Amino acid sequence: MEELGKKKWVALFVGPATLIVGLMLLYPSIHTFILSFFGPNSEAFVGIENYIYAFTNQTMLISFRNNLLWLVVFTSLTVGLGLLFAILSDRVRYEKIAKSVIFMPMAISFVGAGVVWKFVYTYRPPGSEQIGLLNQILISLGMEPIGWLIQGPWINNLALIFVGVWMWTGFCMVILSASYKGIPRDQIEAAKVDGATEWQVFRFVILPHMAPTIAVVATTMVVNVLKIFDIVYVMTNGNFRTEVIANRMYKELFQYRNFGRASAIAVVLFVLIIPVIVINIKRMRGEANE
């Protein structure tokens, strides 16, 4: 191939993609970083004032707390339930259907899932007919109905988190299941022959084998949690102290039109996410090289 012709082809093939990521991702990220040091309409330089706001404002602190709650509960439930389901479903004949059922919510939008669950959580005052499934269950158990999305700070945040768990457990399950099936059967059998209990087999044979995969799945869930937006936006719009960081950014941008603060919050989000994604990409590279 002659050199000039080759350059033309390189430009044609690689040029458009490079141009568009430069324009849509690289340039705006740098610009946002700069804007985060300016005031609401990006005119006056304000130093680190927006960052001080991001880390001291009462509502911001609530969203940090909520994101932390999401991080702990969402990650442990998705990974835990996914692991449990991956291992147990391996032992039944309806494994495929069982997994489809758990994985299905992964296909639908957060908005759709938000409506599905908002209906499950519907609250009617005591005495009137309940149309929400969860409160009907409470009533048939002789208890009072609960305002699942209203009562804070625990019940409503956990109710939102569970919607996320419902959506993402299937994802964890599929990856963990693949890893589980990769464990040599004879190792498990040998342990059983030696008289190990189910728990001991799990603790000393299965878990060590799956630990790297579990770590990877957990980091993926952490990234998801930090960027969680839609569920909160649709179900409570951040009312009753359920706000998370991404929702704060949206509100600063569209409700209060404060570009400086919105930019600073976006930068904070980025700084929180970056280490986790770097770990994930390194892992993907490692796999690609194998």
Added chain:
Amino acid sequence: MNDNKITKIIINVLLLAIMFVWILPTIGLLITSVRPAADVNSSGWWTVFNSPLKFTQFTLENYRQVLNVNNMNIAFRNSFIIAIMGTILPVSIASFAAFGLAKLRFRGRMVIYGLIVGLLVIPLQLTFIPILRIFNTLNISGSFLGLWIAHTGYGMPFSVFLLYNFFSTLPDDLFEAAYIDGASMWTVYYKLALPLSVPALASLVIFQFLWTWNDLLVALIYLGGTQDVAPVTVRLANLVGSYGQNWHVLTAGAFISIIVPLIIFFSLQRYFVRGILAGSVKG
């Protein structure tokens, strides 16, 4: 032996219980969406099982209302317009780039690859404000064009990443032979590389299509309040705001928004799972 039986029962009960919890909300949504408004407000959806064969208790009126009165039909069409172009554009541009980066030897190729894929770490939030300003200046915020460009940019790093990994696995000799036969770069890509990449493309197309179909945030940001171009997700979120307790409308609307992903999920499950798994790195 007895111990084994008990374990088996416990496992089955546990699995079936989790499955039940997972599927029940969607069933409730579906049933509610075909019940008359008065029934929806006065009794729970589970009461239909008191007389399951009484078909007169079901109606399609909610769908008629949400499609015609609440303009969900337009939103449904918009979602297709957004998701189809929001898939074709990034996937084809990424496919060119991935082929070029994997199979053309030129200086700086790893730098460009690193740049594109490295941008996976950018949360979309970090880009909204400057791009919104550009779109406003160009007068393309609130239009399909703006949204297509946005999805093309946001889908690019992951698409290039996935397809690059695929093209790298194809042996170089294959392409060398074609060049020696006098084929142009384009012919080699179009006649050789592209057909070979169909399985990888299928997973990517399904992933990107569902991502754009299900997207709420990007559409909210770049479409603003423009209702005539809003996709189903935005429309549905608005319905929740304005029709908060009208569950007959909301459930029908929600079902319309999830029907397309569900069809794709059940008909193309294999590619779907593959795409989703690979997509876990998307930022």
